[in-house]
Amino acid sequence: MKEYKVVNWKMGLTKNNERLEDTLNEYARSGWRLIEIAPQGARIILEREKNR
Structure with missing residues (x-):
């Protein structure tokens, strides 16, 4: 399972x-x-494994 930030x-x-x-x-x-990285660099979306 993944989690996002x-x-x-x-x-x-x-x-x-x-x-x-x-x-x-x-x-x-x-x-x-x-x-x-959203247009204009206003928002960054990150991902990782939740159960690491």
Whole structure:
């Protein structure tokens, strides 16, 4: 069974790519896998196995 997480992403004025990369890597270390980044990058959808 899978579980999902939706993260609202707030674009800043600087270092957006670095902040996004750091955020995704942080979730990846917790077992989350990127499924989709919504248009305009406002929402990130992640997935992982629930019974891990």
